[in-house]
Amino acid sequence: MPVQKFRSIEDMNNAPMPESWRPDFERFLRHCARYWAIAPRVYPRGVFKFRTIEEAQNARARG
Amino acid sequence: MDRDEILRVLRAFETSGLEYVLIGATAMGFHGLVRATEDLDLFIRATPDNVERLRAALRESYDDDPHIDEISSADLLGEYPAVRYYPPTGDLYFDVLTRLGEFARFETVDAEIKEIEGTRVRVATPAALYRLKKGTIRAKDHQDAAALRERFNLKDEG
Numbered sequence: 498m499p500v501q502k503f504r505s506i507e508d509m510n511n512a513p514m515p516e517s518w519r520p521d522f523e524r525f526l527r528h529c530a531r532y533w534a535i536a537p538r539v540y541p542r543g544v545f546k547f548r549t550i551e552e553a554q555n556a557r558a559r560g
Numbered sequence: 561m562d563r564d565e566i567l568r569v570l571r572a573f574e575t576s577g578l579e580y581v582l583i584g585a586t587a588m589g590f591h592g593l594v595r596a597t598e599d600l601d602l603f604i605r606a607t608p609d610n611v612e613r614l615r616a617a618l619r620e621s622y623d624d625d626p627h628i629d630e631i632s633s634a635d636l637l638g639e640y641p642a643v644r645y646y647p648p649t650g651d652l653y654f655d656v657l658t659r660l661g662e663f664a665r666f667e668t669v670d671a672e673i674k675e676i677e678g679t680r681v682r683v684a685t686p687a688a689l690y691r692l693k694k695g696t697i698r699a700k701d702h703q704d705a706a707a708l709r710e711r712f713n714l715k716d717e718g
Binding site for chain 2: 533
């Protein structure tokens with residue numbers, strides 16, 4: 498069913514997602530690749546150490 | 561996140577004998593809950609031998625990147641239970657954990673084996689991921705927890 502048509506955005510949001518033939522992890526990898534293509538980041542290099550997961554998350558949020 | 565890179569690293573984890581469990585969005589991907597992420601989160605068993613296995617796997621995957629020597633068991637078993645490694649490829653990073661406060665560590669996270677292209681991957685179960693995510697303060701984790709609860713019909717304990 499390559500094309501689905503809806504009378505409203507609500508109908509669209511409520512429509513069941515078709516099952517993908519791709520394995521779950523393959524879909525995940527392809528999704529990440531698309532994300533990267535749209536929003537590439539520049540990371541530092543090396544190793545960073547944190548006393549808590551909150552410290553690690555804050556560092557990530559600061560980018 | 562490059563597909564071949566991820567598969568190479570997961571293969572190196574297996575061949576090195578690393579005792580680990582994948583958590584976070586990558587683990588959710590194995591369970592069919594797909595969202596983008598930039599990192600690969602894992603708990604490892606907190607022993608010096610296992611930290612060495614981690615280093616060996618990363619060296620194999622990243623052409624002996626000298627930064628890998630900065631990952632030490634003294635840190636991971638001591639004052640720094642969370643270590644972030646940015647490899648030279650530059651399009652993902654690793655968050656390596658030995659414990660999460662008093663709340664979680666490798667031994668307390670239920671896991672199952674998934675397989676991709678002949679590589680066995682140790683992945684936290686949906687219920688374990690839910691437990692890890694539901695108690696945190698990040699909005700993204702709350703969304704993940706809700707998605708896990710709905711998809712796998714999970715109930716809160718107690």
